[in-house]
Amino acid sequence: IDGIEIAHFTSQGALPSDQMWPRLQGIDVLLIQGTMSESFRDYKLTGEDCRRIIDRLHPRIVIPEHGTPRIGEYLAKRLGTKVEYVPAEGIVVRKKDLQGIEAPWIVDMDNEEPTR
Numbered sequence: 001i002d003g004i005e006i007a008h009f010t011s012q013g014a015l016p017s018d019q020m021w022p023r024l025q026g027i028d029v030l031l032i033q034g035t036m037s038e039s040f041r042d043y044k045l046t047g048e049d050c051r052r053i054i055d056r057l058h059p060r061i062v063i064p065e066h067g068t069p070r071i072g073e074y075l076a077k078r079l080g081t082k083v084e085y086v087p088a089e090g091i092v093v094r095k096k097d098l099q100g101i102e103a104p105w106i107v108d109m110d111n112e113e114p115t116r
Contacts, residue, residue, distance in 0.1 A: 004028045005026050005029070006029045007029075007030050007057070008031045009053065013044055013045065015045075015052065027057045027059045029061045029062075030059035032045065035071070050064070050071070054075065054079060060101040061107060062075065063109065065109070072106045072107075073108075076106045079104055079106070080103065083106040083107075084108070086107050
């Protein structure tokens with residue numbers, strides 16, 4: 001979309017096949033559904049699976065969706081970055097906005113920022 005490469009990993013419960021990885025290279029934005037609960041493992045990726053995908057694809061923006069609350073925090077911690085909480089109305093991203101994002105920007109729209 002407008003020069004931005006997007007991948008959407010939804011309820012799948014498995015990592016991409018070896019044949020799929022080459023087709024996924026160059027992703028700018030990754031929407032990914034994950035869970036921290038083993039009871040959902042059959043149809044959602046685990047937090048660790050999500051991290052593996054992010055490590056392999058190097059997207060600039062990661063949007064965890066429809067997953068376990070705080071999966072964004074889990075991913076940010078393991079990736080050495082921070083999570084940003086954005087209202088559910090969303091964000092607007094343009095290709096020029098992606099320049100300069102080096103570590104994945106974890107954008108959580110499913111949860112409110114936790115109070116500490």
